[in-house]
Amino acid sequence: xxxxxxxxxxxxxxxxxxxxxxxxxxxxxxxxxxxxxxxxxxxxxxxxxxxxxxxxxxxxxxxxxxxxxxxxxxxxxxxxxxxxxxxxxxxxxxxxxxxxxxxxxxxxxxxxxxxxxxxxxxxxxxxxxxxxxxxxxxxxxxxxxxxxxxxxxxxxxxxxxxxxxxxxxxxxxxxxxxxxxxxxxxxxxxxxxxxxxxxxxxxxxxxxxxxxxxxxxxxxxxxxxxxxxxxxxxxxxxxxxxxxxxxxxxxxxxxxxxxxxxxxxxxxxxxxxxxxxxx
Numbered sequence: 345x346x347x348x349x350x351x352x353x354x355x356x357x358x359x360x361x362x363x364x365x366x367x368x369x370x371x372x373x374x375x376x377x378x379x380x381x382x383x384x385x386x387x388x389x390x391x392x393x394x395x396x397x398x399x400x401x402x403x404x405x406x407x408x409x410x411x412x413x414x415x416x417x418x419x420x421x422x423x424x425x426x427x428x429x430x431x432x433x434x435x436x437x438x439x440x441x442x443x444x445x446x447x448x449x450x451x452x453x454x455x456x457x458x459x460x461x462x463x464x465x466x467x468x469x470x471x472x473x474x475x476x477x478x479x480x481x482x483x484x485x486x487x488x489x490x491x492x493x494x495x496x497x498x499x500x501x502x503x504x505x506x507x508x509x510x511x512x513x514x515x516x517x518x519x520x521x522x523x524x525x526x527x528x529x530x531x532x533x534x535x536x537x538x539x540x541x542x543x544x545x546x547x548x549x550x551x552x553x554x555x556x557x558x559x560x561x562x563x564x565x566x567x568x569x570x571x572x573x574x575x576x577x578x579x580x581x582x583x584x585x586x587x588x589x590x591x592x593x594x595x596x597x598x599x600x601x602x603x604x605x606x607x608x609x610x611x612x613x614x615x616x617x618x619x620x621x622x623x
Contacts, residue, residue: 346379346416347377347378347379347413348378348379348380348382348414348415348513348514348546349377349378349401349412349413349414349434349514349546349548350376350377350378350411350412350413350414351374351375351376351377351397351400351401351410351411351412352375352410352411352412352413353373353374353375353409353410353411354371354373354374354375354397354400354407354409354410354411354412354420355369355371355372355373355374355407355408355409355410356369356370356371356393356396356397356400356405356406356407356408356570357369357370357406357408358370358406367408369408369570370393370396370405370570371393371396371397371400371570372569372570372571373410373571374393374397374410374567374570374571374572375410375572376565376572376575378514378546378547378548379546380513380544380546381540381544381545381546382546382547382562382563383536383540383546383547383549383560383561383562383563384546384547384548384549384561384562384563384564384565385549385551385556385557385560385561385563385564385565385578386398386548386549386550386551386564386565386567387551387552387553387554387557387564387565387566387567387593388552388566388567388568388593389552389593390552391569392567392568392569392570393567393569393570394550394551394552394567395518395519395550397550397567398436398516398518398548398550400412400420401434401514401516401548402434402436402516403419403420403422403427403430407420407421414430414433414434414514431510432462432510432511432512433512433513433514434512434513434514434515434516435507435508435510435512435514435515435516436507436515436516436517436518437500437503437504437507437515437516437517437518437520438503438518438520439518439519439520439522439523440523441496441499441500441502441503441520441523442491442492442496442499444503445491445499445502445503445506446491447490447491447492448490449490449491450487450488450489450490451473451477451482451486451487451488451489451490451491451502452470452473452487452488454491454502454506455472455473455476455477455487455502455505455506455509456469456470456472456473458506458509458510459472459473459509459510462510470487472509473487473505473509474487476505476508476509477505479505479508479539479542480501480502480504480505480508480535480539481501481535482498482501482502482505486498486502495528496523496524496525496528497524497528497531497532500520500521500524500528500532501532501535503520504520504532504535504536504539508539508543508545511543512545513545513546514545514546514547514548515545515546515547515548516547516548516550517536517547517548517549517550518550519550519551519552520532520536520549521533521551521556522551522552522553529556530559533556533559533560536549536560537560547560549561554582554593554594555582557578557582558578558579558582558583561578562577562578563575563576563577563578563581564576564577564578564581564582566581566585566587566589566590566593568587568589573587573589573590574586574587574589574590582594
């Protein structure tokens with residue numbers, strides 16, 4: 345199957361501070377691809393560059409060199425007008441479901457606004473919003489309420505509905521469940537899977553949590569200091585990784601069983617001791 349979204353040797357740099365400072369390179373030649381209907385989990389610890397990669401796909405971070413292609417067309421470096429047109433096909437769900445929603449607008453206004461600006465009639469927009477609320481399992485009266493009247497999980501469902509309103513082909517999910525409790529995380533992840541099965545939307549799913557990417561991803565790419573160090577089938581990478589960094593991430597992931605957690609903690613200490621001695 346041909347790629348829907350491709351990153352080819354993408355480099356992202358930010359200007360250094362001061363007159364003589366060198367540019368700060370965040371991404372060091374990253375290459376990835378995502379097929380239609382596929383979830384690619386992008387995992388790495390804080391500072392690895394994973395959020396910058398997502399922002400580059402969205403046109404929110406500068407691409408210094410390399411190319412980002414959507415359906416074979418280079419989209420990195422597009423102007424504002426072309427980028428707005430592309431937003432129909434590439435959408436985003438952010439980490440914080442509250443700050444990403446305008447607190448002064450009702451859910452109806454939040455969800456209908458992207459439709460109204462494209463010329464959709466108000467009646468059609470309202471019908472579309474009601475359908476979206478059904479799709480993300482929110483009550484019909486949610487349309488007339490403000491974001492502060494919902495729980496964190498419900499607010500993230502609103503954010504997902506907003507991303508879906510124009511039938512995108514790709515959604516960049518930037519740590520979309522990390523601010524939620526474990527029970528709510530599971531429900532929201534199941535919702536992502538259900539929506540993908542119904543619509544064949546592709547996800548670039550950015551997270552630091554291997555257990556999350558194992559639940560939702562078809563393939564996983566591991567980012568370390570701006571470089572991809574391991575890619576492969578989700579089950580393989582999250583259960584029997586090859587790269588030392590991925591192994592360290594796996595050992596750092598918590599498990600619900602106290603005995604297994606104690607064993608994993610001991611294994612992590614031993615792994616780090618051996619790795620430090622070898623380094």
